[in-house]
Amino acid sequence: MPVTAPGRRVSHFAEEDYLYGAGPLMIRIERVDWSEPTTYDGENWFPIEGVEMTADGREVGRREVLVRGRRLAQPRRSSPAG
Secondary structure, eight states: OOOOOTTOOOEEEOGGGEESOSSOEEEEEEEEOTTOOEEETTEEEEEEEEEEEOTTSOEEEEEEEEEEGGGSOOOOOOOOOO
16 A cells, blocks of 8 residues: 555656666655755756655655756745735
8 A cells, every 4th residue: 555645746757857866766755945956067956855655655765865956846936915
């Protein structure tokens, strides 16, 4: 039985879209530090924290990695009240 909490999406990243690891990464993202980008190969990479998952939904453990910025969903901005 998968242990992923309802409503918590698992993100999938190809090996070339995160540092450092081998093979694709499946992770339930809990935090993205938008204030601390690292520039690498002319692109912004952001530190993320979360729980790495297996293909069948089991938790592997906590993980911190740098992810290519263009592969992350941007945070929603509040629209001004009008």
